[in-house]
Amino acid sequence: MRVVKAPDVRRSEILAAANQLFQTQGYSRTSVDQIVNKVRIAKGTFYHYFKSKEQILDALADQLVLDMAYHSEQIANHTQLNAIEKIVTIISEQNRLQSEQQNVVDSMHLPDNRQLHERINIKIVLTFGPILATVIEQGNQQGLFDVKDPLSTIQFILAGSLFLFGEGVFNWPPEQAQARIQSMIILIERTFGAQPGSMIIALNQCLNEEKR
Structure with missing residues (x-):
């Protein structure tokens, strides 16, 4: 079932996941795919909130x-x-x-x-x-x-x-x-x-x- 969340909640989740990955494996070694997988969202959802x-x-x-x-x-x-x-x-x-x-x-x-x-x-x-x-x-x-x-x-x-x-x-x-x-x-x-x-x-x- 697709989970719909408030935009500010979803944006915060993406930021938190990216931040955790940056801290554990470094910015340069973190990909958008890894962020998407960690949050469990579609890549299109990521690009709805962030361009890159x-x-x-x-x-x-x-x-x-x-x-x-x-x-x-x-x-x-x-x-x-x-x-x-x-x-x-x-x-x-x-x-x-x-x-x-x-x-x-x-x-x-x-x-x-x-x-x-x-x-x-x-x-x-x-x-x-x-x-x-x-x-x-x-x-x-x-x-x-x-x-x-x-x-x-x-x-x-x-x-x-x-x-x-x-x-x-x-x-x-x-x-x-x-x-x-x-x-x-x-x-x-x-x-x-x-x-x-x-x-x-x-x-x-x-x-x-x-x-x-």
Whole structure:
């Protein structure tokens, strides 16, 4: 008997099946036929929702950014953390979510997916900028920071870090990547008007975890 499901349910099932296959066997080794067989649908049903496997990756990447934004907003609204603690916790949570979707993240960085990678980076800047700007403004009020334009400042930092440390862009050797992380931490402290050394240990740990 043919099972008819609501469009949003069927679409979610296709995404979940594709994501599981990407994580277990890799994006490049996953075919549309495998996704179709896993969901137990006709290939025509798949193409009703997605034009290609690449469009599946696009949707999963979008969902990853939305998930990261949701968790970041929860942290930004936390009443028990100061601004520095929130920034560190947000970075740690982003690292965790990206690690759970590592095959999706790695696939975004493939040369053939350069346009997707650039589009996601733009979305990250536009999505996370306002969230982090509210945290920086809180830091201003707490006397931890002195930033005149929190949104423009954090968007500049985000865009620069995504390009400088993006996979497949510069491919820094480990020692050069570490040197640039240290320079970026100092730059962030100075740009935020933070007390020298107040963010170094915590940010160093988070940013180095991100590069592992």
